[in-house]
Amino acid sequence: MPSRNLLSVWAFLDVCLLGAGALCVAVSIIWRGPDLLRNVVVTSQDLDAGLALGIMLLITFLVSLLAISQRNSLYLIILNWILVALALAVLIIATILWTLTLRERTMMLRIWNEQTPTVQSQIQDTLSCCGYFNGTSLGLLSPAAMTGVCVDATVAANTTGCVVPLVRFADYTLNNIFTSIYGFTAVVVCLFLTTVCIINVRAEEDRFRRIDAKRGAGGVAFGGGRGAGGGRGAGGGYV
Numbered sequence: 427m428p429s430r431n432l433l434s435v436w437a438f439l440d441v442c443l444l445g446a447g448a449l450c451v452a453v454s455i456i457w458r459g460p461d462l463l464r465n466v467v468v469t470s471q472d473l474d475a476g477l478a479l480g481i482m483l484l485i486t487f488l489v490s491l492l493a494i495s496q497r498n499s500l501y502l503i504i505l506n507w508i509l510v511a512l513a514l515a516v517l518i519i520a521t522i523l524w525t526l527t528l529r530e531r532t533m534m535l536r537i538w539n540e541q542t543p544t545v546q547s548q549i550q551d552t553l554s555c556c557g558y559f560n561g562t563s564l565g566l567l568s569p570a571a572m573t574g575v576c577v578d579a580t581v582a583a584n585t586t587g588c589v590v591p592l593v594r595f596a597d598y599t600l601n602n603i604f605t606s607i608y609g610f611t612a613v614v615v616c617l618f619l620t621t622v623c624i625i626n627v628r629a630e631e632d633r634f635r636r637i638d639a640k641r642g643a644g645g646v647a648f649g650g651g652r653g654a655g656g657g658r659g660a661g662g663g664y665v
Contacts, residue, residue, distance in 0.1 A: 432623055436494070439617040444487045446610045450480025462548055466537055467596045468603075479519060483610070486512055490617070499628045502621050509618040516611045523604035530593045530600070534558075535566075538592070543570030550576050555588035 454477035457468060486508055493501035526533055538546065538558045550556055551574040557567030561582030576582040 429627075432620070432627065436617070436620045436624060439613060439620055440487060440490050440494075442613045443483055443490070443617060446613055447480045447483030447487060449606075450476050450483060450610075452480075454480060462545075462552055463592075463595050464599065466541065466545070466549070466592075467534075467599050475519065479516065479607075482512060482515065490621075493621075494624075497628075499625050499632075502625050502628075506618055506621050506625075509614055509621070513611055513614040513618065516607055516614060520604045520607035520611060523600055523607065527597060527600050527604070530596050531589065534589065534592050534596055538566065538588070543568045546571040547573045547576070549588055549592070550574060553588050553591040554585075555591060556582040556585040557587045558589050558592075559587040561585045561587065 454473045457464060457473055458470070486505075489508060490505055493505040496502075535558060541549070546568060547570075550571065554575055555561075556576035557565035559565035561567050561576055561579075561584070563569070565587050567576065567582060572579065572582060576585065
């Protein structure tokens, strides 16, 4: 049986896997609530992807409980193949988010142009800015969005654009998300390696068990042969 320390490490990593899945599901549900800037940066499709990732992590956790409870190492081998697929999926998602941070200005410009004048006005009031680049029509200040802090054209023209605070918020949010997901990758990989150790320990135990079984069978046969020889010897003494 694997050592208690090895099983403790495996159990800790498995609980971390459970925590990662629960965190993904919880954040994907909670972040669907109304939050102007967050809803602009993190779309419902992003939250759906996070929810799917969380469900995959939780399913893998349940599979791991079944695998570790079985004596047959085949279940642990199946678990490791699932962990490999999961690690690739998590790594791909995290890398996609990381690449978004490399072109945040372009991404936020596209998002800004997709918003309605009402949403643009709300962003301007929240961040105390006007337009995307600046408070002019060339700076992407829509006439329909000239409300609140940007209602006066002269004031709007002398007010900084929303690009800097928007990109700063997007950078902070996306960095936290992809860093956390990369952390999930580390948990999955460490759990995979620990499971490999348990498989190897069990394989070694099975090998020694088979060797002991062969030795036991050989001892019984050898003892039976000596008994037969003793009987013949006794017969010779009688004659």
